Amino acid sequence: MKLGILGTGRVGQALGQRWLAAGHEVTFGTRQDLSHKEEQLSELFGQSVKTLSHDHCIAHAEALVLAMPWQAAQELTPKLPQENCPILIDCLNPLSPDLSGLVVPAGSSTAEILQDRLPHASVVKAFNCASSGTLADPSYPEAKPTMLFCGNHEDANTTVQSLIEEVGFEAVDVGDLSMASHLESLALLTIKMAIKHRWGANCALKILTRTSES
Numbered sequence: 001m002k003l004g005i006l007g008t009g010r011v012g013q014a015l016g017q018r019w020l021a022a023g024h025e026v027t028f029g030t031r032q033d034l035s036h037k038e039e040q041l042s043e044l045f046g047q048s049v050k051t052l053s054h055d056h057c058i059a060h061a062e063a064l065v066l067a068m069p070w071q072a073a074q075e076l077t078p079k080l081p082q083e084n085c086p087i088l089i090d091c092l093n094p095l096s097p098d099l100s101g102l103v104v105p106a107g108s109s110t111a112e113i114l115q116d117r118l119p120h121a122s123v124v125k126a127f128n129c130a131s132s133g134t135l136a137d138p139s140y141p142e143a144k145p146t147m148l149f150c151g152n153h154e155d156a157n158t159t160v161q162s163l164i165e166e167v168g169f170e171a172v173d174v175g176d177l178s179m180a181s182h183l184e185s186l187a188l189l190t191i192k193m194a195i196k197h198r199w200g201a202n203c204a205l206k207i208l209t210r211t212s213e214s
C-alpha cells in the first residue's frame with residue numbers, strides 16, 4: 001500500500017520503519033530539505049527512504065498519517081483534497097503544554113474536527129495511545145499490546161486495522177469517531193501514569209478478555 005507519513009519525528013519514524021519492514025511503499029512528507037532528510041532517514045533506517053514535500057506526499061498516498069503537532073495538522077488541513085482524499089490516520093494528541101488537559105473543546109477531538117472539515121474523507125483515530133518507543137518496538141514479554149482505534153468508515157477501519165496489526169499490536173475497534181475524544185483522554189492518562197511511575201516509553205495498554213465459562 002502507498003503510505004504517506006506527514007512528519008518525520010518520533011512517531012513518523014517508528015511507524016515508517018515498521019511499515020517499510022512489512023513491505024509497504026512509504027514516503028515521508030517533510031518541511032525540511034528533501035535530500036538532507038532522505039539521507040538522514042536512510043542512514044537511520046539502514047535502507048533507502050523516500051521524502052517528498054507535503055503536497056506531493058499527499059498526492060502520492062492511499063493512506064496518510066498526520067504525525068505532527070495538532071497545531072501543524074490544522075494548518076495543513078487546507079492542503080488535503082476534499083474529494084478522493086487518502087484515508088487519514090489521526091495519531092494526534094492535542095495536549096496542553098503543561099499536560100493539564102487537552103486543547104480541543106471538551107467532548108470533541110482532533111479526529112472529529114478533521115472529519116468535519118473534510119466531510120468526504122475517512123478519518124480513523126489510531127496509534128495515539130502508545131508511546132513512540134512502543135510503536136518502534138511493540139514487543140513486551142507478557143503479551144502483544146493493544147491498539148484501540150475508531151472511525152466512521154468501515155473500509156478505512158479495516159485497512160487501518162491491518163496496518164495496526166502489521167506494526168505489531170492487537171487492534172481493537174472501539175466504535176465510531178465519537179469515541180476519539182475518549183482515546184485522546186486515555187492517551188493523556190497513559191502519559192501521566194508513565195510519568196508518575198517513571199515507566200518512560202516502556203509501558204503499553206493491554207485489553208484482557210475471557211469467555212464467561214472461564
Ligand SMILES: NC(=O)c1ccc[n+]([C@@H]2O[C@H](COP(=O)([O-])OP(=O)(O)OC[C@H]3O[C@@H](n4cnc5c(N)ncnc54)[C@H](OP(=O)(O)O)[C@@H]3O)[C@@H](O)[C@H]2O)c1
Nearest residue numbers: 007008009010011030031067068069072092093128131132
Ligand atoms: N511521541 C509520542 O510518544 C507520541 C505517541 C502517540 C502520538 N503522538 C502524537 O503524534 C504526533 C507527532 O508526535 P511526535 O512525538 O512524532 O512529534 P515530534 O517528534 O516532535 O515530530 C513531529 C514532526 O512533525 C513535523 N512538524 C513539526 N512542527 C511542524 C509544523 N509547524 N508544521 C509542519 N510539520 C511540523 C516535523 O517533521 P518535519 O520537520 O520533517 O516536517 C517533526 O519532526 C503528535 O501529535 C503527538 O501528540 C506522539
